[in-house]
Amino acid sequence: MSRAISAEAEIGLPTVASARRKRMIGRIAVYLALTAFGIAYLFPLAVMLITSIKPLPEIQSGNILALPAEPTGAPWSAAWSTACVGVECVGIRGFYSNTFIIVIPAVIIATLVGALNGFALTKFRFPAHRLVFGLILFGTFTPYQAILIPMAATLGKLGLSGSLFGLILVHTIYGLPFTTVFARGFYIGVPQELVKAAEVDGAGFFRTFWSVMLPISAPILIVSVIWMFTNIWNDFLFGSAYAFGSNAPIMVALNNVVNTSTGEKPYNVHMAAAMLAAIPTLVLYVVAGKYFIRGLMSGSVKG
Helix, strand or coil, X not given: CHHHHHHHHHHHHHHHHHHHHHHHHHHHHHHHHHHHHHXXXXXXXXXXXXXXXXXXXXXXXXXXXXXXXXXXXXXXHHHHHCCCECCXXXXXXXXXXXHHHHHHHHHHHHHHHHHHHHHXXXXXXXXXXXXXXHHHHHHHCCCHHHHHHHHHHHHHXXXXXXXXXXXXXXXXXXXXXXXXXHHHHXXXXXCHHHHHHHHHCCCCHHHHHHHHHHHHCHHHHHHHHHHHHHHHHCCCHHHHHHECHHHCCHHHHHHHHHHCCCCCCXXXXXXXXXXXHHHHHHHHHHHHHHHHHHHHHHCCCCC
């Protein structure tokens, strides 16, 4: 009997060791693939950063991947305060402020109203609520180009053409269907008993939303904030169509910095301007990227 057990053990040991080796090889392959993709993804960013701290003669005569022999911060300073944006050499700092003025109210309004809409569509059923949700869902598939002319006509009638307030309105309206869909997917999984308990305590619609639902909505609110912030900050089409001159957002200014240069191209200044324009979204994803994935997952298997 003992001989049979020992024989089975001897047969089993190589099998276990082989399985472990296969798992280890699989993990190594996965890590190598992820590392390769990570390097490929970060390569353009590295080139931009290296180029932005090189003197222009070194860029023209050197290798694009070579580290700077004499690093300098002058291109960053020029991009911020003296780079030519169109006909004015004022740098991009003023356009940075414009974009924050657009982003902050648009993100706050679209996120809160979208959460309110999602709450209404899931916890307070009303006639034709499915039709209303269908129309809102249709809004998420409407391309930017389809609303350019109607939105321009609307802004003209409201007297908001070319203003920052007009862009705030445009981004808020365009973002509402997305934030509503995000919130609805999250609130479907919230027990209806919470709403009923609030009603028993005398809370109305808005009181229930503000005191009961909003405090537990952090995951999906973070998703909405990150999504809205990224899309508004990186927007070029609406900014170029509805904002004029000094009211342009950062991406329009960046395009003008690159395209209005004459004579010798200051590639280091261009790269520095691009890096400055990308910093807010990079920081946002580094700090809150994991919460974005968690928030999406919290509403991905409901409804």
